[in-house]
Amino acid sequence: MEMEFIGVILAGGQSRRFGSPKAFAKREGNSFYTYSAKALESYTSKLVLVTNPKLSPVFSQEGFTGEIISDCTEYAGQGPLAGIYSAMEKYSADWYIVSPIDVPFIDQAVIELLLSNIEPNVDAVIPVVAGKKQPLIALYHHNVKGLIKSKLDRGLRSVEKVLEDLNVHYLSIKDEQAFINVNSQVDYEKYIK
Numbered sequence: 001m002e003m004e005f006i007g008v009i010l011a012g013g014q015s016r017r018f019g020s021p022k023a024f025a026k027r028e029g030n031s032f033y034t035y036s037a038k039a040l041e042s043y044t045s046k047l048v049l050v051t052n053p054k055l056s057p058v059f060s061q062e063g064f065t066g067e068i069i070s071d072c073t074e075y076a077g078q079g080p081l082a083g084i085y086s087a088m089e090k091y092s093a094d095w096y097i098v099s100p101i102d103v104p105f106i107d108q109a110v111i112e113l114l115l116s117n118i119e120p121n122v123d124a125v126i127p128v129v130a131g132k133k134q135p136l137i138a139l140y141h142h143n144v145k146g147l148i149k150s151k152l153d154r155g156l157r158s159v160e161k162v163l164e165d166l167n168v169h170y171l172s173i174k175d176e177q178a179f180i181n182v183n184s185q186v187d188y189e190k191y192i193k
């Protein structure tokens with residue numbers, strides 16, 4: 001049976017460390033978030049960008065052509081886990097391919113590798129890069145939605161903690177460059193300029 005994949009771009013953060021919305025910071029003239037969209041688009045039936053009411057018009061103006069939604073009201077602004085849940089709640093699919101907006105070197109090869117490691121009874125496929133779990137560039141099966149909701153209802157917002165309750169396929173990936181995460185101006189100077 002054909003499986004449906006939806007792309008989820010997590011874009012509702014505050015960018016406090018960066019000082020301005022980092023989704024629109026530029027690498028080679030392109031906004032950071034476009035790299036996430038490009039990496040996901042060929043594998044998904046739909047791209048859902050989950051943001052907040054303040055930023056959503058900016059994504060439209062920038063020309064993002066997928067669905068733009070805000071976090072569901074119960075968990076608005078409660079972090080990436082809330083963003084993942086909000087997309088799952090609004091759009092049903094078998095699998096959700098998740099990416100943040102601050103990984104401007106992310107590429108299709110990473111996503112393809114994750115997809116090729118889907119197995120029966122696996123709830124999530126999570127990369128491990130230089131020994132570190134990367135749960136925001138990952139695949140989640142729709143059947144984890146209820147568990148995520150129950151965590152959020154208890155005020156538990158850690159994505160890593162959710163993994164403890166799932167059947168996770170951890171996948172060691174060597175391409176550290178693809179996972180470069182720009183959180184601050186110092187990171188920007190170091191990796192982009």
Ligand SMILES: Nc1nc2c(ncn2[C@@H]2O[C@H](COP(=O)(O)OP(=O)(O)OP(=O)(O)O)[C@@H](O)[C@H]2O)c(=O)[nH]1
Nearest residue numbers: 010011012013014015016017077078079083100101
């Ligand atoms: N939808 C949604 N996405 C979020 C939320 N919080 C963070 N994100 C996204 O999750 C990813 C990782 O976010 P972080 O870098 O940890 O947090 P941030 O708020 O963007 O940045 P800081 O304020 O510097 O911590 C980014 O793609 C964010 O846009 C949220 O409450 N809702």
